Amino acid sequence: MRKAVRWLLSLVVLIGTLSTAGAATAAEPAAADTDIKDRLLAVPGISLIEEKPYAGYRYFVLDYTQPVDHRHPSKGTFEQRITVLHKDTSRPTVFSTSGYNVSTTPSRSEPTRIVDGNQVSMEYRFFTPSRPDPADWSTLDIWQAASDQHRIFKALKPIYGQKWLATGGSKGGMTATYYERFYPRDMDGVVAYVAPNDVVNKEDSAYDEFFERVGTEECREGLNAVQREALVRREPLEEKYAAYAEENGFTFTTVGSLDKAYEAVVLDLVWGFWQYHLEAECADVPDASTATDQELFDYVDAISGWSFYTDQGLEPYTPYYYQAGTQLGAPTIQQPWLGDLSRYGYQPPRNFVPRSIPMTFQPWVMRDVDSWVRHNAQRMLYVYGENDPWGAEPFRLGKGARDSYVFTAPGANHGARVAGLSEADRDVATSRILAWAGVPAAASAEAKPLAAYDAKLDRQQLRREPALRP
Numbered sequence: 230m231r232k233a234v235r236w237l238l239s240l241v242v243l244i245g246t247l248s249t250a251g252a253a254t255a256a257e258p259a260a261a262d263t264d265i266k267d268r269l270l271a272v273p274g275i276s277l278i279e280e281k282p283y284a285g286y287r288y289f290v291l292d293y294t295q296p297v298d299h300r301h302p303s304k305g306t307f308e309q310r311i312t313v314l315h316k317d318t319s320r321p322t323v324f325s326t327s328g329y330n331v332s333t334t335p336s337r338s339e340p341t342r343i344v345d346g347n348q349v350s351m352e353y354r355f356f357t358p359s360r361p362d363p364a365d366w367s368t369l370d371i372w373q374a375a376s377d378q379h380r381i382f383k384a385l386k387p388i389y390g391q392k393w394l395a396t397g398g399s400k401g402g403m404t405a406t407y408y409e410r411f412y413p414r415d416m417d418g419v420v421a422y423v424a425p426n427d428v429v430n431k432e433d434s435a436y437d438e439f440f441e442r443v444g445t446e447e448c449r450e451g452l453n454a455v456q457r458e459a460l461v462r463r464e465p466l467e468e469k470y471a472a473y474a475e476e477n478g479f480t481f482t483t484v485g486s487l488d489k490a491y492e493a494v495v496l497d498l499v500w501g502f503w504q505y506h507l508e509a510e511c512a513d514v515p516d517a518s519t520a521t522d523q524e525l526f527d528y529v530d531a532i533s534g535w536s537f538y539t540d541q542g543l544e545p546y547t548p549y550y551y552q553a554g555t556q557l558g559a560p561t562i563q564q565p566w567l568g569d570l571s572r573y574g575y576q577p578p579r580n581f582v583p584r585s586i587p588m589t590f591q592p593w594v595m596r597d598v599d600s601w602v603r604h605n606a607q608r609m610l611y612v613y614g615e616n617d618p619w620g621a622e623p624f625r626l627g628k629g630a631r632d633s634y635v636f637t638a639p640g641a642n643h644g645a646r647v648a649g650l651s652e653a654d655r656d657v658a659t660s661r662i663l664a665w666a667g668v669p670a671a672a673s674a675e676a677k678p679l680a681a682y683d684a685k686l687d688r689q690q691l692r693r694e695p696a697l698r699p
Contacts, residue, residue, distance in 0.1 A: 265315050265388075272384050278310075283335045283686070287315040290333045293384070295354070297361045298368045299376040307354075307361040309377060313385075314341070314348040321346040321666035322389040324382065324416065326408075328400025328699075329549065330356045337686045339646050340396045340420045343659055344666040345679035347389055351381060353404065355548035366586050369548060371556055371594065374404060375411040382415050392667040398422035399619065399643060399699040400549065402611070403557070406624065409609065410601045418608040418665030423643050425619045425699045427558035428599045430592060436562045439621040443503055448511035453566040456498045458517035459525055460570035467491050469526050470535060479539035483583055484576075490538035492573050496564065497533040500618050504643045506532070508616060543581050551586060554578030556594040560622075603627035608665050610658055611635045614645030619699050634658065644689055 265287055269275055274294035281288045295309045296302040310331050323341040331352035341348040352359040354377055355369045382393065395405040395416045402424030409419050427433075443449065459466060470491050474480070484490045502510075515528050529535070536542040543550070553559040554577065561575040579588055602609070602624050609630070613620035615637050626633050636658060638649035647658045652675075659676035663669070668679065 265318070268388050269313060269385075272388075274384065276308075279333070281333075281335060283314075285316070286335065287313075288335045289313045289315070293381060295377055295380065297365060299373055299380075304365075305361070307359065309354065309359045309381075310352040311381060312348075312350045314350075316345065316347045318347075318389055319391065320344070321392040321394065321417075321668060322385075323348045324378065324393055324395045324405075324408075325350045326353065326378070326395075326397040326401045326404045328353050328397060328402075328404045329546075335686060336688070337680075337683065338396050339422075339648065339678075339687075340394050340662055340666075342680045342682070342687055343647070343662050343678040344394070344668055346391075346666065349381065349385060349389075351378060353400075353548065355551075357545070360548075366551060369551060369555075371404075371407040371552075371598075372411055375408045378404075378408045379412045379415060382412075392417040392665065394418045394420060394662070394666055396420040396422070397424075399424065403699065406602065406609075407598060409606075410598050413605070413607070416608075417667070418610070418662065420610050420612070420647075420662060421624070422612045423614060423617055423619055423645055423699070424611060424624060425557075426595070426599055426602075426622050426624045427560060428595050428622065430558035430590065430595070433560045433562065435621040436560045436618060439618055440499060440503075440562060440564075443616055443618075444508050444511065448508065448514065451511065451514040451517075452499050452502055453564075454517035455514060455520075455525065455528060456495060456564070457567055457570060458520070459495045459498070459529055460492070460567060462522060462525065463488075463491070463570075465522050466526055466529075469522065473535055474539065477536070477541075479536060479541055481539060483540050483543050484538050484580055489573055489576065489580070492571060493538045493576055494533045494535055495529060496567075496571065496575060497537075498529055499564070500562070501532045501534075503616050503618050507642060508640060538581070547582055547586070550578040550581040551588060554582060554588045554590060556591050558590075558595055560618075599624070602630075604629035606630040606633040608661075609633040610661060612645050612647060612650070612658070613637045614641030614643060614649075615639050616641065617643045617645060619643060620645075632661070634661065646689070 269289060270277055276292045278290040278292060291311050292308040293311050294306050297307055298304045312331055312333060314335060321344045323338055323346055325338045325348055331350050337348060354374055393416050395408055397405040402421035405419050405421045406424055409416060471487060481487050481490050515524050559578050582588060604627050606626055611624050613623050623635065626635060636650050636654045638645040641649045647655055650658060656676050663676060
C-alpha cells in the first residue's frame with residue numbers, strides 16, 4: 230500500500246513537470262514587469278536553493294524535478310541542480326554544461342560573454358547532489374542526459390524566448406554535442422571546446438603519435454625520464470605514498486591496492502603535463518638523474534596528484550568512469566620509454582568503478598555520434614588546443630556539415646578558447662557565434678565579445694582532475 234502511494238505521488242509530481250515541455254511552451258509569456266525569480270519559480274518542478282547577488286545580473290541556484298528514466302517516466306524522479314545567470318530576457322541564452330558537477334559560484338562561459346547573454350548551467354545526472362536514490366546506473370547514458378537538457382530548455386524557453394546556444398568544455402563539449410545529436414531542433418548553435426571523440430575505443434594510435442611530436446624533444450625526454458625514474462624508485466616513493474595516504478585517511482579498495490594506484494598516478498604524468506600545462510613550463514621539469522626522492526614525489530603530485538586514485542579521489546567521479554567504461558571510451562597509450570617497469574599498463578575505467586556497479590561497453594554509441602556530426606552538423610563550432618592530448622581524436626566535419634567549423638588554438642592546452650585562436654580564426658568564430666545568437670556584431674572589421682571582461686565572472690578554471698579524464 231505504501232509503495233502504491235509513493236508511486237502515485239511521484240507520478241503526480243512528474244505529470245506536473247512534464248507538462249512544462251508542452252503546456253508551458255504554448256503558454257502566454259508572463260508580464261514583462263514580473264520579477265524574474267517569480268517567473269522561474271512559477272515553472273512546474275523548479276524550486277529555489279539560493280539566490281546570490283552579482284552586479285549586473287541575478288544569479289539563482291535551483292533544483293529541477295526530472296524523471297529518472299525518460300523512456301519510463303513512471304519509474305520515479307530526482308532533483309537536478311541547475312543555475313541561472315540572468316541578464317535580461319531580451320538577450321540570447323547560453324546553455325552551459327561541464328559534464329560534471331555544476332558550480333554554484335557565478336561564472337560566465339566564453340560564448341555568454343561574446344553574446345552578452347543569459348546563462349543556464351546544468352549539473353550532469355548522477356553527479357551529487359543530482360543523483361537518483363536509489364541509483365539505477367543503467368539510466369546514466371548520453372541520451373538520458375540529453376533528454377535532461379531538452380526538458381530544461383523546454384521549461385525555460387517561454388521565459389528566455391530569444392536564441393539559445395549550447396556550450397561546454399571537455400566532457401561538457403561532448404555533452405553539448407550529444408544534446409545536438411539527439412535534439413537538433415532545440416539550439417540555434419553549438420560551441421564545443423576541447424571535446425574528445427573516441428570513435429573506436431580500441432584504436433588509440435593517434436594518442437601515441439601525439440606524444441611523439443608534442444612540444445620539443447628535450448621536454449618530451451625530460452618528462453619521460455621523470456616518469457621512468459618514478460617507477461625505478463617505486464619502493465622508496467611508495468613508502469612516501471603510504472605515509473601520505475595514512476596521514477590523510479586515504480584507502481584503495483576500488484582500484485585494488487596502493488601499488489596499482491601509485492602506478493596509475495605515475496602513468497598519468499606525461500598526459501597530465503600536456504593537458505594542464507604549457508610548453509613554457511618545461512623548464513620546471515626536474516632532472517631525473519639528480520632529483521631527490523622527495524623532489525620526484527612532489528613533482529608527480531603537482532602534475533598528476535597522489536590523491537586521485539584513492540577511494541576518496543575516485544568517488545566523486547564514479548559517474549564519469551562509468552560512462553567511459555560503458556559508452557564514451559577511454560584512451561590507452563603505450564609509453565614504450567617505460568620498458569618493462571610498468572606492471573599494469575593503462576588501467577581501464579572498470580578498475581575505477583566499484584565492482585558492485587555493473588558495466589558493459591556499447592561500442593556503437595560513439596560511432597553513431599561521430600557519423601551524425603560528420604554528415605548532419607549545422608551551426609556547430611569546435612575549438613581544440615594544439616598541445617592538448619584530448620585533441621588527438623577530435624570531431625571532424627564531412628560534406629554534409631553546414632555552417633560548422635573546427636579550429637585549433639596554437640600552443641594551447643585543454644583550456645583552449647576562441648580568444649586563443651589565430652586572428653583570422655577568432656574573427657570567424659566570434660562572428661558566427663554572434664550570428665547564431667541573433668545579435669549584430671560591432672561595426673568594425675574585427676568581431677569582438679559584446680560584454681566587457683570581468684576578472685571574477687570570466688575566470689578560466691581548468692578542472693583539477695586525474696589526467697585521463699576530459
